[in-house]
Amino acid sequence: MAGPDGQGISMRRLAALATTVVAAVALAGATGAQAAVPRTVTALTISGNGPFDIRRSGKLTGFDIQLVEQAARRAGVRTVQWRVVDFDDLLNGLEAGEAMMGAASITITSRRARLVTFGAPYLRASMGIVTRSGTTGVYRKADLIGSTIGVLQGSTAVAVAKSVRGSRVRQYPTMQGAYRALLDAKVDSVINDYGQSKWYVQNNRPKFRYAGAIVVNQRYGMAFNDDQGELRMAMDRALRTMMRNGQYQRLLERWDLDTVLR
Numbered sequence: 392m393a394g395p396d397g398q399g400i401s402m403r404r405l406a407a408l409a410t411t412v413v414a415a416v417a418l419a420g421a422t423g424a425q426a427a428v429p430r431t432v433t434a435l436t437i438s439g440n441g442p443f444d445i446r447r448s449g450k451l452t453g454f455d456i457q458l459v460e461q462a463a464r465r466a467g468v469r470t471v472q473w474r475v476v477d478f479d480d481l482l483n484g485l486e487a488g489e490a491m492m493g494a495a496s497i498t499i500t501s502r503r504a505r506l507v508t509f510g511a512p513y514l515r516a517s518m519g520i521v522t523r524s525g526t527t528g529v530y531r532k533a534d535l536i537g538s539t540i541g542v543l544q545g546s547t548a549v550a551v552a553k554s555v556r557g558s559r560v561r562q563y564p565t566m567q568g569a570y571r572a573l574l575d576a577k578v579d580s581v582i583n584d585y586g587q588s589k590w591y592v593q594n595n596r597p598k599f600r601y602a603g604a605i606v607v608n609q610r611y612g613m614a615f616n617d618d619q620g621e622l623r624m625a626m627d628r629a630l631r632t633m634m635r636n637g638q639y640q641r642l643l644e645r646w647d648l649d650t651v652l653r
């Protein structure tokens with residue numbers, strides 16, 4: 392093939408040029424996609440919600456905290472800046488743009504999806520019943536009929552507790568408040584997430600008793616401000632990789648959640 396100046400251009404040089412152009416386009420695309428993911432991410436969570444979100448030696452940790460931080464590193468994020476809020480304020484804060492995302496064993500519901508955009512589901516969200524140690528006769532939801540039940544304000548446990556016939560439901564801004572009310576006999580039981588219920592009993596023996604599970608068809612998801620589409624997609628991709636390579640399973644086992652089916 393002859394060029395405009397009449398000099399020949401070899402097919403090998405043309406192939407090399409084409410390869411260079413394709414590589415440059417691919418690199419530009421990858422760089423642009425990575426640049427769209429913020430290097431610093433602001434995130435909301437709650438505390439006292441073991442094994443998901445707790446403080447140890449003054450530092451936030453737990454399954455959700457480590458899941459977000461490990462997925463964020465895979466997504467190209469350098470720093471996750473956490474802020475602790477009451478659960479009832481978390482989704483409203485995200486909708487208002489106070490942070491980019493949130494994680495706190497947040498159950499995905501259609502009502503909440505009007506406030507935020509959820510990432511891919513990552514864990515089943517069943518419920519657990521906790522009573523005071525020594526309580527007998529309570530093993531399932533039907534055993535709570537006519538009783539007083541404590542729940543976390545704004546959580547999906549509110550609707551579950553209200554569905555118990557004749558129940559009186561008392562809501563608390565923190566789980567610590569709900570469990571204190573249980574110890575003080577202000578409520579007969581506490582309903583909360585299955586994993587959290589079992590964890591709290593195991594770490595506060597012999598004050599409490601894990602009474603049984605309430606099966607619900609719900610799942611947890613990370614919540615994102617609606618403007619954070621690139622971050623959400625990058626975190627979803629990272630989470631899928633973690634589920635394939637065993638990193639996610641190791642986190643489940645570290646926080647004793649490996650019996651909770653995905």
